[in-house]
Amino acid sequence: MKLGLIGCGKMGTALVQGTIQAGAVNSADVFCADHFAEATQAASEKMNAIACQSNSEVVAKADVVLLCTKPAQIPDVLAEVADSIHANTLFISVAAGVKIQAMEAASPAGTRIVRCMPNTPALIGKGAGAYAAGSQATADDLEIAHRILGSVGEAIEVPENLLDAVTGLSGSGPAYTYTFIESLADEAIEQGLEPDQAVKLAALTVLGGAAMVLETEFTPAELRQHVSSPNGTTVAGLQAMGEAGFVEASRAAVKAATARSIELGKA
C-alpha cells in the first residue's frame, strides 16, 4: 500500500506513525504534505517518510490518502487535488463533522471516500475508531480503512450518522480521561503523594479499570459493586462523586462534543 498524508498535525502523524509501527505500511511508501513546509519536514523526519511539495503530489504518488487537516480545510483540499486523482485513489478523512456528501460534492464524480473517526492513542496501538463508507467506496475500500484503523487499535463500521456520537465519545474522549486522571492525581497530591507517584497511580487505576471492563464478563456497574464494601471507602468516594455531579458532567461532555461535531458538519 502507498499511503498519503495531507495535514501533518497531531492526529495525522499519530495515525500514520502507529500504522508504520504496526507494520501495516512501510515508511518508504508513505508520502506526506502540510500547508507549512516545516511541518512536512518535521513529520517526514519523524516517520522516515517521503516529504512532498504539495497536496497534489501526495495524491499523485499514493493510493490511499488520509485527509488530516482541520475540518474547515477539507473541501478546499479536495478541490485542490482533483486533477491528481487516479484510478487507485481512495480518500480517508479523519475530520470531525465533515459529511461524506460535502466531501463528494467537492470532488470529481466517482471519487471514493471513507469517513472515519480515530483517536490519538492510535500512536501507541491503543486507538478506538469507527468508519463509514462513502457512496462510491467499495468493499475493498472499507477493508483498507479497517486495516489502517485496525492496525492501530480497534475499529468498527457504523452508519455515517453515528460518527458524530463516536466523535463525542472516543474521538474527544482521551481528553476526558486526561482530565479525570489529572483531577484524581491533583487531590492525591493535596493528600500528600508525590506528583509523579500520584499521576502514575491514577493512570494505572484508569487503565486497570478499563481493562477489567474489556477483559472480564462483568458490566461497569457490577465491577463498581465489587470494589464497594458496605460502609467502606469506595461508597464514601462514590457518594462524593455523585454529589459533585460527576455522572452529569461526563454525559454533558459526550453530549456537547457530539453536538459540536454536528455543528462542524453544517459549517
Ligand SMILES: NC(=O)C1=CN([C@@H]2O[C@H](COP(=O)(O)OP(=O)(O)OC[C@H]3O[C@@H](n4cnc5c(N)ncnc54)[C@H](O)[C@@H]3O)[C@@H](O)[C@H]2O)C=CC1
Ligand atoms: N486531535 C485529535 O485528537 C483528533 C483529531 N481528529 C481530526 O483530525 C484533524 C486534524 O486535527 P489535529 O491533528 O488535531 O490538528 P493539527 O492542527 O495538529 O493538524 C492539522 C494540520 O493540517 C495542516 N494544514 C492546514 N491546512 C492545510 C492544507 N490546506 N493542506 C495541507 N495541510 C494543511 C496544518 O498545518 C496542521 O499541521 C481534524 O480534522 C480533527 O477533526 C480526529 C480525531 C481525533
Ligand SMILES: O=C(O)[C@@H]1CCC=N1
Ligand atoms: O477536538 C476536535 O475537534 C478533534 C476531533 C476529535 C478530537 N479532536
